[in-house]
Amino acid sequence: MPKITYISHAGQAAEFEVPVGMSVMEGGVRNGIDEIVAECGGSCLCATCHVYVDEHWLPLLDPMAEDENAMLESTAAERLPNSRLSCQIIVKPSLDGLKVRTPETQK
């Protein structure tokens, strides 16, 4: 099962196995990453599952859709070039080792 690392704003890292097909958001929520809020439950509607993707991994993700790009305009923390919504990153074998950092705030 792919391992995903969640790094808190304070720099604390936690690694979890997340099943293929589940989103990085769901993997975080199930493992107690409270910094991922995910108000809308993963429908790309609320921008409260915002993460910064480790630069090394960024090019390996599927490109974002129009709605994710639009939602990222309304994140509570600053949008950076490596900003993504974790509900839109679906875990697959090639993402084994993916690292994401949670922002200071989601709301």
Next chain:
Amino acid sequence: MEPGVVIVGGGQGGYQAAASLRTEGYEGPITIVSEEAHIPYQRPPLSKAFVLGKQDLDRVYLRPENYYADHRIDLLRGERVEAIDRAASTVKLRSGAPLPYRYLILATGARNRELPVPGADSESVCYLRTVDESAEIRFRLQAARRVVVIGGGFIGLEIAATARALAKEVTVLEALPRVMARAVAPVVSEYFEKSHREQGVDIRLHTEITEISRGSVGFRPRGSSERQTTIEAELIVVGIGVVPNTDLARAAGLHIANGIAVDEFLRTSDPNIFAIGDCAEFPHPHARARVRLESVQNAVDHALAVARTITGKPAPYTAIPWFWSDQFDIRLQMAGLCAGFDQTVIRGMMDNRKFSVFYFRSGELLGIDSINRPADHLAARKLLAARKRVTAEQAADETVNLKDL
């Protein structure tokens, strides 16, 4: 132990109140009293992915089971608050024990409005509010060939779209002359009626249900005395709105209007008791009337506002309402409060399935409905929050960037 916060209701608002109290730094005891056997779960998938079988039960839960103990949230499941004793600051649980509170948050939600016709209690009839009801519909859909949906609101149309995706014969019976009539402008209703019909849904408007019997629904044009038409169906789903759960608050002597009446801090007529989400009627600065809203956003933002008040950071509630509905491949996103509009303006082309409808009253922007135009929706939320002035001409002109206004 000193009394803490007691939350009545384990839905989206009840869960969020507990979660936000912890993230806002509240250290005291928190108890959620939930009538559900389940841990708190999301409702939006219950008419969509969950009922389609695309989302398992454990992916519908808002947080895993251990979340509650990990955050010192006492989640009482299958439990019910029978009464509030305001003088003693306790609630009486069904199990008998009085539970003391410093603050009480009523997140009692709403219940389905029942169809007042003969046979509506027939076993072919399903309602949809809980995850168990959704599971029942999911199960019955497998064997059904024909489905009748009574009610052309959001729930009814989402269920109709889901049933069509499973290749069922679907009929929607709506009492009003158009679908989603209380929520959207005629142009949006027409677009959705057309889309559903293109997908093979039989939509009958302005109808009244005369009777239901096992396996069939009788209806006729509303207000007529014509003989009824009968449609056979293995599954009948009723989605005709909800009634806020106010009985507990009423019995405690709290002020009730169209819901539990609260002020701009979501406080009831008792300052130690708050009401949030579907059950609360509150003043919104953008509305000319008090409102009661049924949405995830409303429940979540109310919960956060109350958590901030309890932790000493009170601020009047001003969040811009937003809502969404997914039907087939159409995503409808709504922002603002559009009741009382006197003008609508369309941005984009309805023909290419991406457009937004701007609602105005006396030239003032009230809200925007977006169909497959997420960027417009986001811009709308910002424009409304900042109370930016937008003219009808700017709204219709696609060369005007909404983000620049």
